[in-house]
Amino acid sequence: MTVSAPIQEARPIEIVAADDVVLGGHFWPRVRGTAAGIAIINPATGVLARYYHHYARFLAAHGFDVVTYDYRGIGASRPANLRGCGYRWREWGDKDFDAVLAWALARDGSAPVCVVGHSVGGALPGLAGHAPAIHRLLSIGGQFGCWRHYAPSRRRRLFLKWHVAMPALTALCGYFPGRRLGWLEDLPAGVAYEWAFRRPYLEDNYPQRQCEAVLRGFDAVTAPILAVTLSDDDIATVPAIRAVLDRYRGAPRTQVLLRPADLGQESVGHFSLFHSRHATGFWLDTLLWLRDGVNPWPDREVR
Template sequence: MSSLTQPASAFRQPAADGYSLGGFQWRHAQPDPQRPLVIINAATSVRCRYYSRFADYLFAQGFDVLTYDYRGIGESRPASLRGFSASWSDWGRLDFEAMLQRAAEQFAGQPVDVVGHSFGGWAVGLAPSAERVRRVVMVGAQFAYWRDYAAQQRWQLFGKWHVLMPLLTRVYGYFPGKRLGWLEDTPAGVVDDWSTRTPRFEHRPSGRSLASLPFAQVRAATLAISLTDDPFGTVAATERLLGYLTHAERLHLRVAPGDISVDEIGHFAFFHDRFREALWPIALRWLGQGQLGAEVPGQIIS
């Protein structure tokens, strides 16, 4: 790991409804209004600590970085999840929005970029202040429409996430994912959004409460990276999400494991340190310059 001039520090940030969110920030000692701030939006029920090495990497390359946990997860978990109210829409319109407010207050004048993993890419378009974002890198981004899952694994994933997960949630009052080894424990409202079998987010339980989705406000230069062996982030799923970003510059890069001479990448491994040399520079160049390199692996889909 590259040496750092300043280690990450923990912070608390209140959302608009007063809920206290926990996270970590990597901030250079000398302020610079030209230095971009990168906010990392986690996947559903993945703790923000998972992205620490990637955050270290961006920091060492000259960015300030924020990671945080959505309400109900990790540093933002309450004493009990039974009866705890939280939804996908809350994670975007309140929690990611709180990070944009922190950016405005604590990193005033700095460009704001976002890296969004899985649901974290979708969360960008749920924040009322989404127009503040300059550039976005999405990895495996989608909102779990089951028919978009990879054909070979579709029914297995359907049974796991759209049948068993909601059934267990009804029994426990939340999804006990941690004891099953299936991600972190997850609030019931998030499970409702995830498991609802509709292709339109505005028809999901929490999506229905949004009079109009803020996606049209997103004008960030957006790179969506999908992996050919990711059963969630298929071409159909990625393009479904990008279809909501009607006013953003959009580019979809499809990468196969063979493009970087490995056997697998999947839905999670992009952020593993072993891809520091092969994959992380793709995100770095987009965040820094808003373009792909001349020898970028993969194929441009759209």
């Protein structure tokens, strides 16, 4: 199946978070067909929103209004001076994603809002106050990046990179200079440290009072969740994704483990599912979940 639809240009938008931080993004109106709802794409850590623009255009061609955006400290939401910036993952969820979700709900309160969360983007809904309004969540490699959950064969190398080199460089520069190294985008110091010193489970990373509030937020999410990982993803392994999924205790949850061969590829890893070569395969399959709530890979469920 192929898509022949006019190329839809997005319009730039700005969304103001509750603490007056301005987030830059794009809105992609649906091209044609029956309205399927609104889709919000949550990026991975250190990945620009424009990385997801091909997939956003695809969703717009299939009936979704789509919102892409950069978290505070990244891309179009980067401040003039990133040095010493204390932005943290929690703010990406309870302020940034929450503001984008509120914006989408205000635009059309009757339209179902679906979320596509890549990597940390699949975990952030649990931190957002408006998350009970989410209709459906597709989590792709959704996890928080704890080294204990990395693939054993790559654990030492990834530990040295993200949990030794990254915090050391962040302390030296006042932010993580990822772009200069070719290691994702630059990161605010708070995000870099939170990733570097992450403990395995959510409740291990907050003082008790904060932890209780965070867990209540995850419990409030009731949208069905389909969580995808790839067998060759060294970061978002089955245990890494399970550690997040288990905290969404109020939601129906399904986890699937795909092999690259299932997608006609030799390798996929943590990032390439958003490359346009998947438009006639994996991307079409995601529509079954986002529009209809049907798991396209029932024989790949993790029990």
